[in-house]
Amino acid sequence: MEAQTERLPLSGIRVLDIGTLIGGPFGASLLAEFGAEVIKVEQPGVGDPMRTLGGVYQGVGLYWLEFARNKKSITLNLREKEGQELLKRLVKVSDVLIENFRPGTLERWNLGYEELHALNPRLILARVSGFGQTGPYRDRYAFDRIATAFGGLTYVTGFPETPPVRPGFNVADYMAGIFNALAVMMALYHRDARQTGEGQVIDLALYEPIFRISALVQAYDKLGRVRERTGNVNPHIAPAETFQTRDGQWIVLIAGTDNIWRRLARAMGREELADDPRYATMTKRVEHMEELHRLIGEWVQTYNAEEVSQILEAAGVPATRMYSIADIFADPHYQARENLVEVETPQLGKIKMSGVIPKFSRTPGRIRWAGPDLGAHNEEIYQGLLGLSAETLAEYKSRGII
Structure with a gap:
């Protein structure tokens, strides 16, 4: 051997x-x-x-x-x-x-x-x-x-x-x-x-x-900031959250740049959101994270997981269904x-x-x-x-x- x-x-x-x-x-x-x-x-x-x-x-x-x-x-x-x-x-x-x-x-x-x-x-x-x-x-x-x-x-x-x-x-x-x-x-x-x-x-x-x-040291050292639990959201990026689909599955998506956010807004049929002063920059989107995630969640719930995944993929928005080990076994990418x-x-x-x-x-x-x-x-x-x-x-x- x-x-x-x-x-x-x-x-x-x-x-x-x-x-x-x-x-x-x-x-x-x-x-x-x-x-x-x-x-x-x-x-x-x-x-x-x-x-x-x-x-x-x-x-x-x-x-x-x-x-x-x-x-x-x-x-x-x-x-x-x-x-x-x-x-x-x-x-x-x-x-x-x-x-x-x-x-x-x-x-x-x-x-x-x-x-x-x-x-x-x-x-x-x-x-x-x-x-x-x-x-x-x-x-x-x-x-x-x-x-x-x-x-x-x-x-x-x-x-x-x-x-x-x-x-x-x-x-x-x-x-x-x-x-x-x-x-x-x-x-x-x-x-x-x-x-x-x-x-x-x-x-x-x-x-x-x-x-x-951990990436926690400098913010505490200079700002005295203690990061707390935030669930599924990212305290520095929005939108970035887990959403439930119409068929009861879960997807996670993240718009880590302004350009990706614009693509997501177009995919939702809500292009006006991209220019809304509340959501135009990452800083503003983080400030209004809760209401932004609510809007996206309402949109996601109108589709099955497979449907919304295809829409987001076509739009160039990073997203995926939540995979269990059973999903992994069935997925062609894992095989390839x-x-x-x-x-x-x-x-x-x-x-x-x-x-x-x-x-x-x-x-x-x-x-x-x-x-x-x-x-x-x-x-x-x-x-x-x-x-x-x-x-x-x-x-x-x-x-x-x-």
Whole structure:
């Protein structure tokens, strides 16, 4: 299988993924899609909790098949000294180690950066934790929901009259994975392309990517402005709202420029609105947002979702129906873009997954295999890579080391 990675951007890079759930491992998943050899290290007999999240079918965790695709699974008890020694042997022949334990955990296992750096000065240690490796909150526990709240996202999500609402996806977890993958690639570039040969530590807190994209800092710093919940509207752009159609579906549209607003007014058969002093500029439209959205909502409700979507598309107004996963499966654009692909798995046969993104013209990423069974690659890694005998491997397994 590895021969298929020869032309991929990260071919020849070996990554040890010893994290759990999403924040650390998702970054490793992205690296694997573009050629990195990712060795997923899991607790013997237990495995990563991600194996059972997202629904189970015929005893197989459905989301695991996508989340851990292209990874090799080995089992290893890092709480035991012999397990720690085996990981150190893997570190010697690896480029990257990704973890997302609480700060100090690796150090308690005698696997801190000083020990690992001594074994392999080229190693990049990517550390994702709830609040980072430093600071007064470093020892606090955190999951995605904590990070979105602490990072400021939850506070501004929802409607003014309701409590803050959790985002519909694990935004903090997945964004941490994306930032982590980016950081690893930059560290590899520093080490290899610049020929420094130097490894380093990457320290990323789970809440930090959320805060990084919040766009709230300057308005509070200079204006004392605290952004509150505004529901589906954008406090800086109008019209931008969700509207219900005659057949009970929902569409979202946005007129982000004056020209688009004029096109929308024409599509509504209300060209006079474009020159109305209340709506002529973005500033004025924001001031009169409520009445403007009421007018648009009344117009939208005279059409079915498909009808109004066609009108808006023809007019050049950005709009779409609200898509459920069922809508996504039926949409031809998703098929044309290979956003949905069918993958053969040894566990369940063919199963649909989201496709690899972004698309490269010369070195596109690939799905080489689905998320593996627990310990599926023990023999390949321990015997093939580290040179353990079958007898030693069997002994370690009987003692719960592997």
